[in-house]
Amino acid sequence: MMLPAVSVSAAVFSPKTFTLDNGLQVVVIENHRAPIVMQMLWYRVGAADEEPGESGLAHFLEHLLFKGTKTVKPGEFSRTIARIGGRDNAFTSYDFTAYFQRVAAHELETIMRLEADRMQNLVLTDEVVLPERDVVLEERRSRTDNSPAAQLREQVRRALYLNHPYGRPVIGWMSEIQQLTTENALAFYRKHYAPNNAMLIIAGDTTLEKVRALAEKYYGPIPRRAVPERVRPKEPPHRAARRVVLENERVTLPAWSRTHLAPSYGADEKGTGYALEVLAQVLGGGSTSRLYRKLVIERGIASNAGAWYSGDGLDYGEFGIYASPKAGGDIDALEKAVLEELAAAIKEGFKPADIDRAKRLMSAQAIYARDGIRAGPNSIGQAFTQGQTITDVEEWPERISAVTPEQVMAAAKAVIKRESSVTSILLPEAAK
């Protein structure tokens, strides 16, 4: 049985979608501006789906998907993409693992054949897996161990999540990466990589008919498989504010931040995410925002200040506030000033004109997002893997426009609570 393609509302990317019999959902975003095409394959598995003690396995497996199949030799995947003038890569987060290639439009079949092949035919041996584990250890040294700020961010996550696996680093703990084996990787692959646990997105200079034919041919024969429910441990009530401090001789500029546990778009039916997005913009998005204006421009106590909302998680989101003191400035005085301004903002509310400007700015991003072929597959793939729908993506600008000042203030009061926060402080090493 083949269902007709459904045209989703035409607000931003105007995607079309259909589902193969094996459960693979396929999305096509036509864009004929340049003769190029992009394939993205999103799996609903990420670091938050790992078992305790196996941190880093989802990311490690992502590296290993380039190590060959029954018919493609190790490294041949990327060499083939290079030979046809393409780019390929992949990335892993808590809730997803995604693979992509961008090639000239007439090479679409090549990349669909290769990507479908490694959905079911991966071959791993210690000979290729063990050197790649060393590569990941070097990656961890580059990203985290060589950087005091990155080390602190890792500690903040550990402190923020009392129970949920979002508290682990995506790349994994050094000691656990070192223990990962070929067998671990293959077991994880067999458990999570299945057509009914993935979304295939093709964007660019192609048509629904072409994609449908190629998807049937290459992805269609892959059998559906049982995949685990994504039920992760929940956060218990947060009752005590936490504080983490890292001192390092390589820090010259102290930094202060406070991260709050918040609802995510996908996990919150009330739509708090939209209000938090507007709040982050008007409170701390750029140099006209409230915190920047008060702390950097008017009081001159900070060299930088702002706020952010990360609402894409399947289970939870985060709302953060940050500031750095002026050169030579005192971190305690800065913290006091930030908290004063935050309290004042929540007490006084924001000017309607400021909220309108923030909303307009964000809605306009929908037009800029159409300038290029990457934003569509990225947004839709993230939505799919993180509890949202294509309609949520297409209606995002409208829903942002509909946020009221009252909703912004209600969201602020619900989320900015000390007891569900981690305050982090990065300091130069104290004089000995």
Place this chain on the structure above:
Amino acid sequence: MNIFRIVPNLIPGFVIAAVAVGILAPVKTLHAMDIRKVVSDKGIVAWFVPDTSVPLVAMSFAFRNAGSATDPDGKEGLAAMSSALLDEGAGELKSQAFQRALEEIAAQMSFSAGRDTFTGALRTLTAERAKAFDLLRLALNAPRFDDVPVKRIQSQMLASLRQQSKNPRKISGRLWSETVFPGHPYSKPSGGTEKTVATLTADDMKSFIRERFSRDRLIIGVVGDISEEELKQRLDSVFGDLPAQGPKFAIPEIKPAGGGKTLIVRKQIPQSIVVLGHAGLKRADPDWYAALLVTRIFGGGGLSSRLYAEIREKRGLAYSVYAYLSPMEHSALLAGGVATQNARTAESLSVIRAEWRKVAEQGITAKELEIAKTYMNGSFPLRLGSSRGIANMLVGIQISDLGMDYIKQRPSLIDSISLDDANRVAKRLYNADDLTVVIVGDPKGIDEKR
């Protein structure tokens, strides 16, 4: 779902090394691109690609001989600081008012100081183009440089410089530049030093733009939903009142120095950062395309170079390893880099040296050359997916003076390189004994050679 924000906590699978292989690698499919040369009434020239598929306009521009290399002695950081202040108030609009005006119309304006050029970009919704172009006119013609934003940006730059002084990557880059370009403007940090930035004033920035924002230096690329006639008027309004000419800043030619040196900055960090390289080829060199192909094969971006295979795939020595050509206005480099745990840094370095020697002595294979050619010719359209990508390309072609028909000719320039050409150039270009190596970290078993 926030459409435009980058996902936090996302670990990209691979670092795509910053492969500065010149600016371009165009291709057959580009023939159809409708590039027009637009000349305004006041004589402003822009290359323009009309495109109505998305209701926006993107413009990129550059002033030549206006980058950080032109910073006067003792005023290092001037180009960078000026670039940070152009959108901090202009005309009647003070800093906050200017920023708010940009936000009201969701226009994106940016400025950046490169080594040789000062660049800018504007992206606006078609519906808001009148206001957006006018804000750009103000920023370029009447920036205010008010005391308060000047002090604020200055203090942010100072804080950033202090932070960089402890950052291993910055330390290695800085020492590398000083070693290969001793005493030359290219050796000077483009962001300045704490000492110089602290002394920069509004007057310095005013004379910076007066002397450098001149029409004879200007190069423009525009893409998007605007008519040619209207574009001419906008060009006149934004750029037409700039001075016709400005003083030339003489930057001497320099051949990279330091050959054979190995310098180590000892830091107690788990992974050593290695930067290495020697003289490269300038963009106008007749051997450019052969060098581009060889360097792509040797250490180019993506997941298939010789260095990638030897260092990463076979030995697991690094997450990222690369080599690239870096042509400049007054010099040229062939440079590379790797980051490896201290205990195995010596091994990484010795593998890279051996590969460096091997490509010079034994050259590349016919098959490698063939693959590199199809890559070079096949990958170009990938840069044309967005208005900004195309606008930047239009500027790049003009800066390197490649001609309006360059896009058509490029594939045959690539295809015409023979294996003999490539191997002759590999021998000419790659010289393992001439490598200057800078290491920051605590590498074991490597001695300094000064």
